[in-house]
Amino acid sequence: MISNPQSLYKALGIKENEIKEVLSNIDAYYYEYEKKKRNKKGELKFTKHGTPEVRVINPSIKTLKPIQKRINGLLNEKIPSAPYAFGSTKGKSGVKNAKFHQGNKFIFQTDLRGFFPSITSREVYQMFVKFGFSPDVASTLTRLTTYKGHLPQGAATSSTVANLVFTKTGDFIAEYCRQNGLRFSTYVDDLTISGSLDFQDQIPEILDFVRQNGYTISHPKTTYRTNHPEITGAKVGNNYIDITDKLKVKIANPQGKTNEQIVGELNYKDVVFKANNRTLKSKIGR
Numbered sequence: 596m597i598s599n600p601q602s603l604y605k606a607l608g609i610k611e612n613e614i615k616e617v618l619s620n621i622d623a624y625y626y627e628y629e630k631k632k633r634n635k636k637g638e639l640k641f642t643k644h645g646t647p648e649v650r651v652i653n654p655s656i657k658t659l660k661p662i663q664k665r666i667n668g669l670l671n672e673k674i675p676s677a678p679y680a681f682g683s684t685k686g687k688s689g690v691k692n693a694k695f696h697q698g699n700k701f702i703f704q705t706d707l708r709g710f711f712p713s714i715t716s717r718e719v720y721q722m723f724v725k726f727g728f729s730p731d732v733a734s735t736l737t738r739l740t741t742y743k744g745h746l747p748q749g750a751a752t753s754s755t756v757a758n759l760v761f762t763k764t765g766d767f768i769a770e771y772c773r774q775n776g777l778r779f780s781t782y783v784d785d786l787t788i789s790g791s792l793d794f795q796d797q798i799p800e801i802l803d804f805v806r807q808n809g810y811t812i813s814h815p816k817t818t819y820r821t822n823h824p825e826i827t828g829a830k831v832g833n834n835y836i837d838i839t840d841k842l843k844v845k846i847a848n849p850q851g852k853t854n855e856q857i858v859g860e861l862n863y864k865d866v867v868f869k870a871n872n873r874t875l876k877s878k879i880g881r
Contacts, residue, residue, distance in 0.1 A: 596673060596727030603732050607665045617659050618738055624659035625742055625750075628652050651712075653747035662739060663751040670755050674726050677762050679769050681827070682783035683754035689827030692782050693836050694870050699778060699789035702824045702831070703798055706816035710784035711748045713810055714760050716741040722760045754783050764808040768801060782827045795819055828863075835871045838864050 597603050604611045617624055632640040632648040640648040655663055676684045681692035696702055707713070719741050723733035740752045746760075747753060758781070765781060768788075772779040775797065777790040788794075788801070798819065802812055823830050830837040838846075846864065849857050 596729075597732050598729045600731055600735055603735060606669055607662065609662055609665065613658055614662065614735070614739070617662065618735075621659075621738070621742065624657055625653045625655055625747065650748060652749040653742055654749035655747075655751060659739070660751060666736065666739060666752050667755050670752075670759065674759060676758065677765055677769070677781075679765060679780045680758045680761075681780050682785070683758060688866075689782060690829055690836070690866055690870050692780050692787070693826040693829035693831050695780050696778055696787060696789040696826055697831055697836055698833055699791050700821050700833075701791070701793055701795070701819070702787065702789040702821070702826070703794075703819045704785065704787050704817070704824065704826065705802070706813040707784040707786070707805075708811040708813040710810070711746040711753050711757060714746045714757055716744050718760050718809075719746065719756055722756070722763075725763075726759065757783065764805060764810070767804065771801065785827060787826055829867050829870075836867060838867050 597606060601611070604614060607614075628651075629649040630652055632650055642648055654660075671685055676687075681687040681689070681695070716737055720733050720737040723736050724730060728736065740750065740756050741747070742750070746757055761781065765779075768786075769779050771777075772788060775790075775794065776792070777788050777794060780787050786805075788798075805812065818824070823832055825831070825839050828839065828842075830839050842860065842864070846860050
């Protein structure tokens, strides 16, 4: 892969002194804010103490931001994405993730709570070594992609790095599903498993393995359904995928929206319908 820091600097097209300057004062290259969590209905989520739940966001800034974008490009070039990874993966999307499970009657979905913060710097370092980077290079990449001991939510590299770290767990689940006639996919922190036959009794075993690997299951976002479930923003039927009922209502009520918002919703609708058939006409008129 890449055996020494000098080769890394060359591969990234970044001067050594620029990277060393960033690493000497990493706190100056992130900012922080809190974002209140909401459920699927848009309602605020509260802790057991009655205070709003928040998500800490740490976007990268200044020189670190373009460095991370180049690291993303390097990782995408050097490491093939897992076949089951549909989020933050070139050529994949939420629509394709939904399409992947079309035709299966039984669909299980769950969400990994606090996904980015749960991935430690140590795990990131081990991932880079696993994929062939030398210890020195792995250490530098880890320092450039983690913050305060874990993956920062909001940084340009976090989704890509998280996908790669999760392969330790995902590869096992994918093989288990293959052996049991199931389909498995991830969309960053969303996990979906589907099958033509009822597999509900196998779910506890899968979730136990996920927990043993250090991840926390979000129980409010865990479902097992058979009736046109929604997967990453699309409704999945036996022979088609469709836009969600919520989006249908939004499209039917364009009042108060900017032209960009209206166009964005209509374009997404077209992407969903073209995933069924490029010549298929939408059920919702423009």
